[in-house]
Amino acid sequence: MKTLFKFILISIISISQLSTAQNESLKSISIDKIALSGLNLKPKNNKHQPERKLFQKNLFIGSEIGVFIVASETAVAKWDSYVTDEFIFVLNGRARLQLKNKEEFFYNKNDFFIAPRGFEGVWETQGGKSYYHELAVVALNRKTTDNISGKLPVTLDNIKLAGINITPLENKTYSDILFEGIDLTIKTKSESSTLKELKRTLKEELIYVLAGKVTIISEDKEVQTFYTNDFFVLPKNFSGIWKSEGHNLFRSLHVAKTK
Numbered sequence: 001m002k003t004l005f006k007f008i009l010i011s012i013i014s015i016s017q018l019s020t021a022q023n024e025s026l027k028s029i030s031i032d033k034i035a036l037s038g039l040n041l042k043p044k045n046n047k048h049q050p051e052r053k054l055f056q057k058n059l060f061i062g063s064e065i066g067v068f069i070v071a072s073e074t075a076v077a078k079w080d081s082y083v084t085d086e087f088i089f090v091l092n093g094r095a096r097l098q099l100k101n102k103e104e105f106f107y108n109k110n111d112f113f114i115a116p117r118g119f120e121g122v123w124e125t126q127g128g129k130s131y132y133h134e135l136a137v138v139a140l141n142r143k144t145t146d147n148i149s150g151k152l153p154v155t156l157d158n159i160k161l162a163g164i165n166i167t168p169l170e171n172k173t174y175s176d177i178l179f180e181g182i183d184l185t186i187k188t189k190s191e192s193s194t195l196k197e198l199k200r201t202l203k204e205e206l207i208y209v210l211a212g213k214v215t216i217i218s219e220d221k222e223v224q225t226f227y228t229n230d231f232f233v234l235p236k237n238f239s240g241i242w243k244s245e246g247h248n249l250f251r252s253l254h255v256a257k258t259k
Contacts, residue, residue, distance in 0.1 A: 026238050028216040028224050031059050031135075031206075031231035035069045038092060038133050055131070060233045064204040064257040066138050067233065071131040075124070082119035084138050085149050085183035087206075087255050088112070093132035097153045098122040105153045112156040112253075117182050118148025135231070137206050139183035139257040149181030156253075160188050161210060163251055174249070185258045190251040194244045201238045206231060208253040212246030 034040050041055035055071040069091070088095070088107070095107040099121045107113045115123070125132040156178050159165055166174040166188065174190040188210070208231050215225045216232075218240045226232050244250035 026235060026240075027218045027220075027222055028226075028238070029060055029233040029235065030224060030226070031067065031233070032057070035059060036091060036135065036231070038069075038071055038131070041069060041071050053131070059135075060206075062140070062204045062233070062235065064140060064236065065206060065233075065255070066140050067135070067206055069133065069135055071133045072125055072127070073131065074127050075132075076122060077124075078122050079119055081148065082115055082117060084142060085117050085179075085181040085258075086115045087137040087184055087186060088115060089135040089208075091133035091135060092130060093125065093127045095132070095134070096122075096124040096126060098124075099152065105155070107153075107155075112161070114149075114154035114156070114179050114181070114184070114186065116149035116152070116154060116179075118151050119153060120151045137184065137255045142183050145182060147182055149183070154179050156186065161253065163190065163211065163249065166190055172249075178253075181258060183258055185256055187254050188251065189254060190249045191244060191246075192249060193246060194242065194250070196242050197240075198242050199239050201234060201236060203256050203259070204236045205234045206255040207234055208255075210251040210253055212244060212250035214245070214250060214252070215241075215243040217241040217243070 035057045041057050044054045044056045046052055046054050052075065053073045056068060058066065058068045060067040090107050090109050090111050092109055095113070097105045097115070097119070160176045160178060167176050168174050172192040175187055177185065177187045179186040209226050209228050211228055213225060213227045215223060216234070217223050224232070
């Protein structure tokens with residue numbers, strides 16, 4: 001896993017020029033459902049493990065976050081201190097993270113979790129008779145620091161994800177921070193059906209629709225609609241229209257680089 005992460009990071013950096021083209025378009029970016037299904041992933045060669053079957057697709061490379069799919073044979077690695085916060089959504093298979101005291105954490109298909117900067121222990125990706133697949137988000141151009149986010153994997157609060165005990169703000173909006181690390185911040189947002197103008201958004205965000213639908217209209221009038229279980233990226237400096245609808249509330253999960 002250690003060599004896998006290094007390989008992925010090098011791949012992301014090597015094609016960082018894509019971010020300019022994506023951000024210049026200033027449109028919401030749908031995450032490729034074919035890739036999420038484990039299809040059309042390109043085989044990659046990892047020089048540290050040349051016999052290992054490995055597949056990858058970069059879905060979005062911006063100036064602040066990178067979003068990618070990885071499919072791999074079952075693999076094990078030991079980490080003394082994981083190098084970054086990584087948001088992970090398990091698409092197939094299971095991840096097993098074992099601490100130095102032998103306590104284990106298991107994450108199965110459709111689970112969200114964070115491998116924090118500073119995680120210590122064994123990380124095994126289990127594919128069974130297939131491949132382990134994950135959607136992952138990391139921060140790019142990260143802070144240089146010896147500080148860590150934590151040594152334990154972080155399970156995102158399923159109660160908050162389900163819309164229970166969410167924290168009210170104002171004007172029928174709600175928000176809860178589920179994780180705030182050195183590199184990434186994860187939060188839920190909920191709102192009554194809303195029509196609003198967005199002006200030059202301040203950050204890149206991967207957004208996952210928890211409940212309801214949202215329509216994004218760019219300045220050049222391109223319309224995109226996202227429904228429950230859809231992922232999309234809202235780029236930095238985006239301007240346009242946001243129209244959300246929900247059965248009482250539209251709810252979403254947001255992943256962004258920590259400021």
